[in-house]
Amino acid sequence: NNLNNMHEAASDFQDLENKLIEMPGIGPTTANIFLRELRGIWEKADPNLSxxxxxxxxxxxxxxxxxxxxxxxxxxxxxxxxxxxxxxxxxxxxxxxxxxxxxxxxxxxxxxxxxxxxxxxxxxxx
Structure with missing residues (x-):
């Protein structure tokens, strides 16, 4: 539920990625993988290509x-x-x-x- 709230609060894909990276233990690669898997499920989950x-x-x-x-x-x-x-x-x-x-x-x-x-x-x- 906290992740869904984070998605709702994010202004765009970049903001969502930045919010994820601020979480302990989450770096750019993990955030990219996570958002890639949610592409099409979360509207703002649209990371750049690796x-x-x-x-x-x-x-x-x-x-x-x-x-x-x-x-x-x-x-x-x-x-x-x-x-x-x-x-x-x-x-x-x-x-x-x-x-x-x-x-x-x-x-x-x-x-x-x-x-x-x-x-x-x-x-x-x-």
Whole structure:
């Protein structure tokens, strides 16, 4: 109930993220994961993409530019949402798509000499 109150009191996604980070033991990464999982459930739960998901999306040519500032990060998020909305799969959400990009970025895009399952679609195959 306290978390729902926090959501209601927040003015926007950034304010909600800041309120979460103020809680003991919650840092930016945990707040991002928490808000990503609540995307579509809480109106203000709309965090920016993680660097892992952005890197994977760039490598797959879903995004042209890696977001270096908040404006570009929001633009990239909206581009991926648009791609998802045009290609959505029944039983899955945008958050599921984003988690897949995070896993891909974390497990394959930053490592050398790895057999990425999507290397044939990648502009930087490993």
């Amino acid at each position: 660097s892992f998901s952005e890197k994977a999306a760039c490598n797959l040519n879903l995004l042209k530019i890696f977001g270096k500032n908040i404006k570009q990060k929001r633009k990239n998020l909206n581009i991926l949402k648009e791609i998802w909305n045009k290609n959505r799969k029944k039983g899955y959400s945008f958050s599921d798509f984003e988690v897949c990009l995070v896993r891909l970025g974390k497990d394959f895009c930053r490592k050398k000499q790895i057999n990425c399952p999507l290397r044939t679609f990648c502009k930087n195959p490993r």
